[in-house]
Each structure stands twice: as C-alpha cells, then as structure tokens.
Amino acid sequence: MSLKLTHLTKTFGSNTAVDDINLDVPKGSMYGFLGGNGAGKTTTFRMILGLLTQTTGEITYDGKKIDYSMTDKIGYLPEERGLHPKLKVSEQVKYLGKLKGMSTKEVNNKLDYWLERFEVPENREKKIEKLSKGNQQKIQLIASIIHNPELIILDEPFSGLDPVNVEMLKSAVKELNKDGATIIFSTHRMEHVEELCEELCILNKGKQIVSGNIDQIKDDFGQKDIIIEGDHDVSFIKAMPGVLDVKRVRNKTTVKIADEQFAEPIFNEVIKLGYFKRFQVQEPSINDIFIAKVGEKYE
Ligand SMILES: Nc1ncnc2c1ncn2[C@@H]1O[C@H](COP(=O)(O)OP(=O)(O)OP(=O)(O)O)[C@@H](O)[C@H]1O
Numbered sequence: 001m002s003l004k005l006t007h008l009t010k011t012f013g014s015n016t017a018v019d020d021i022n023l024d025v026p027k028g029s030m031y032g033f034l035g036g037n038g039a040g041k042t043t044t045f046r047m048i049l050g051l052l053t054q055t056t057g058e059i060t061y062d063g064k065k066i067d068y069s070m071t072d073k074i075g076y077l078p079e080e081r082g083l084h085p086k087l088k089v090s091e092q093v094k095y096l097g098k099l100k101g102m103s104t105k106e107v108n109n110k111l112d113y114w115l116e117r118f119e120v121p122e123n124r125e126k127k128i129e130k131l132s133k134g135n136q137q138k139i140q141l142i143a144s145i146i147h148n149p150e151l152i153i154l155d156e157p158f159s160g161l162d163p164v165n166v167e168m169l170k171s172a173v174k175e176l177n178k179d180g181a182t183i184i185f186s187t188h189r190m191e192h193v194e195e196l197c198e199e200l201c202i203l204n205k206g207k208q209i210v211s212g213n214i215d216q217i218k219d220d221f222g223q224k225d226i227i228i229e230g231d232h233d234v235s236f237i238k239a240m241p242g243v244l245d246v247k248r249v250r251n252k253t254t255v256k257i258a259d260e261q262f263a264e265p266i267f268n269e270v271i272k273l274g275y276f277k278r279f280q281v282q283e284p285s286i287n288d289i290f291i292a293k294v295g296e297k298y299e
Contacts, residue, residue: 002026003048003151003182008057010043017043019206020057025184025199030177032193033186034286035203041186042079044203045153048184049076061151072100075149075181077157081140085129089115089139092128093146100147107146114142118168134165141169145176152176154185158192170196190286202290209293218283223292225284226255226263230276237266251277256288 003025010018018040025031033041046052048059050066059066066074083092090111097107115121118138123131128139137160145152157173158166174196177183187193193200193214201211210217223244228234229252237255238246242262247254257263263281270279291297 002062003184004058004060005044005048006058006060008044008047008059009055010040010047010052011055016206018047018054019208021201021203021208023201023208023211025182027182028177028180029182029199030173030197031182031184032197032200033184033203034188034190034193034200035186036188038205039203040206041203042155045076045155045184045186048153049074072147073150075144075147075152077141077144077152077154079155081136083128083136083140083143086127088125088127089131090124092139093143096143097146102147110146111142114138114145114172117172118142134161137161138165138169141172145181150181152181152183154183156187157185158187158189190290194286200286202286202293204290204294210289214286217289221284221289221292222259223284223288224257224260224263225282225288226257226266227278227280227282228253228255228270228276229278230273232270232273232276234270234273236269240266240269 005021005023008018008021009016021044033044035041043052047054048066050068061070087095093111094104094107097110098104111124112121115124120135120138123135123139128136131139137157141154141157144154154173157169161169170192173183173185198214199212200214200217202209231251234253235246235248237243237253240262242258243255243266244258245256255266257266260281267279270276287297
C-alpha cells in the first residue's frame with residue numbers, strides 16, 4: 001500500500017500550479033520532489049495534507065482518502081516554519097506531542113534523544129527566538145516527527161542550512177527512513193535526490209517531467225556517458241554510430257551515447273591506439289534527464 005496521487009490538478013485563477021500529477025509513493029520509500037521555484041511542490045504537499053483542496057484528481061493513502069483520522073500518522077515540516085518564538089523548545093515540542101496524544105515522558109525521551117543527536121542538548125530550555133536559523137530548523141524537524149509518524153512530508157528540509165547542518169539533517173532523515181517511515185521531501189538541489197532517494201518526481205511549472213524509481217528512470221532513459229582518460233586523440237569517436245556528443249577537457253573525454261550497446265564498438269576502436277588510464281560507462285545524471293525532457297538546463 002502506498003500514497004497515491006491520481007490526475008491531481010490545482011489551479012489558482014488562470015494559473016495551473018499542479019497539472020495532472022500521477023504518482024505512487026511506495027511504503028517505506030525515500031521520495032524526492034525536485035523542482036525550481038514555483039514548480040508546484042508545496043502546493044502538492046498541501047493537497048496531500050488536506051490544507052488545500054485539489055481542483056480535480058484524487059489522493060489516497062492505504063487505499064483510503066486522507067482525512068483527519070490520519071493526522072497522527074503523518075508528520076509535516078512546512079515551508080513557512082511555524083514555531084512559536086516565545087516558547088521554550090521543551091514547551092513547544094511538549095505541546096505538539098500532547099496534541100498527538102503522547103505522554104510527557106514519551107515526549108521528553110524523544111526530545112532528549114533528538115537534541116543529543118543534533119548536538120544541541122543545551123537548547124532544551126531556551127526560547128525558540130534565541131536560536132539560530134539552523135537550530136530552529138532542527139527543532140522544527142523534531143516537532144514534526146516527535147509522534148513517530150509513518151508518513152513524513154518535509155518541505156525544503158535542507159534549505160538555508162550550513163553544510164554541517166545539512167549533513168546532520170540528511171543523516172536524521174536517513175535514520176527515520178531506515179526505521180520504517182515513508183519520507184517525501186522537496187528540494188531544489190539534484191544532488192540531494194541523487195544521494196538520498198530511490199524514488200523521485202521532477203516537477204517543472206506544475207508538470208510532472210519524470211517520476212518513479214531512479215535506477216529504472218536512468219535505465220529507461222538509455223543514454224549513457226563514457227569517460228575516456230588518456231593522451232591519444234579520440235576525436236574520431238564523433239563519427240561513430242550512437243554518439244550524441246563528445247567533449248574533451250585536457251586528457252579526459254566524455255562521450256554521450258544513445259544506448260550502452262554503442263559502447264563496445266567504441267571501446268574496440270579506442271584500445272587499438274594503445275594505453276588508456278580509464279574507459280568507463282556511467283549512468284546518466286538527473287541533470288542529463290532533465291535537459292533531455294525539458295529542453296533546457298535545470299537551474
Ligand atoms: N495560495 C495561492 N494563490 C495563488 N497562487 C498560488 C498559491 N499558492 C501557490 N501559488 C502558485 O502556484 C505555483 C506553484 O507554487 P508552489 O509554492 O507550489 O511551488 P514550489 O515548487 O513549492 O516552489 P518554491 O520552491 O518556490 O516554494 C506558483 O506559480 C505560485 O505562485
């Protein structure tokens with residue numbers, strides 16, 4: 001069972017923010033929503049959470065429409081961070097935990113665990129407004145997962161953080177996923193998706209460009225890169241079958257081929273020239289796929 005979006009569309013006046021999205025988010029997966037500003041990520045999340053009503057289409061979880069009886073199963077880190085600045089960290093998290101039916105002891109245990117994990121136990125009794133932006137984000141994440149939700153939706157969880165904190169939050173997200181939660185997160189950054197996810201959906205101007213299992217998407221795409229490192233002139237490759245592009249920077253040549261079957265004839269020609277340090281066939285990047293499908297570079 002899973003989260004399923006079927007022909008999901010949302011219009012605001014004449015603007016179609018989300019345009020006929022169809023997705024299956026498998027249980028236990030780490031699912032990345034990739035897209036630039038205004039791609040429709042937040043609008044999609046708000047519809048999943050019932051904060052916005054879709055114009056058309058359907059959303060189901062475990063085969064049922066999402067309603068308020070399921071809110072305890074869902075955790076949400078909103079894009080507009082919503083902590084109360086005047087409350088202490090412990091008060092804020094306790095309040096939210098209690099709303100979800102947790103005992104004070106349960107909240108305290110989990111809060112202590114995560115504060116230690118994020119290396120900020122000293123912030124427990126500090127007012128939220130006194131914390132740095134990165135440390136507020138950690139508390140916001142703790143607040144959204146305190147009740148052990150099975151579906152966790154994180155809107156731009158890594159934005160605005162320094163590299164050390166990005167790594168810390170990434171590792172927390174990985175841990176939650178390993179412990180069984182289904183995680184959907186949005187990001188502008190391709191490398192976050194490449195690193196963390198098995199599944200992805202690329203949104204561009206409200207449209208779903210590509211979605212599903214990343215290995216499968218890369219397989220289906222067909223195109224591969226061959227990296228050739230060595231001193232010989234390999235410019236003849238340009239004229240070989242299946243070659244889409246050849247780029248050379250110093251002694252490293254990148255050859256884009258339409259399918260892996262074109263790699264072997266190239267290999268056979270190249271080795272006739274003698275010694276090479278490297279001949280390697282690589283999977284396409286998400287960026288290559290985006291360019292091929294949208295016709296322009298991902299920003
Ligand atoms: N309440 C609203 N009223 C009118 N238009 C809206 C509303 N919410 C979103 N939109 C429009 O819908 C489109 C998608 O916005 P959305 O916030 O979902 O994108 P996003 O992918 O989350 O982008 P960002 O990374 O900038 O947050 C944009 O054109 C936005 O202006």
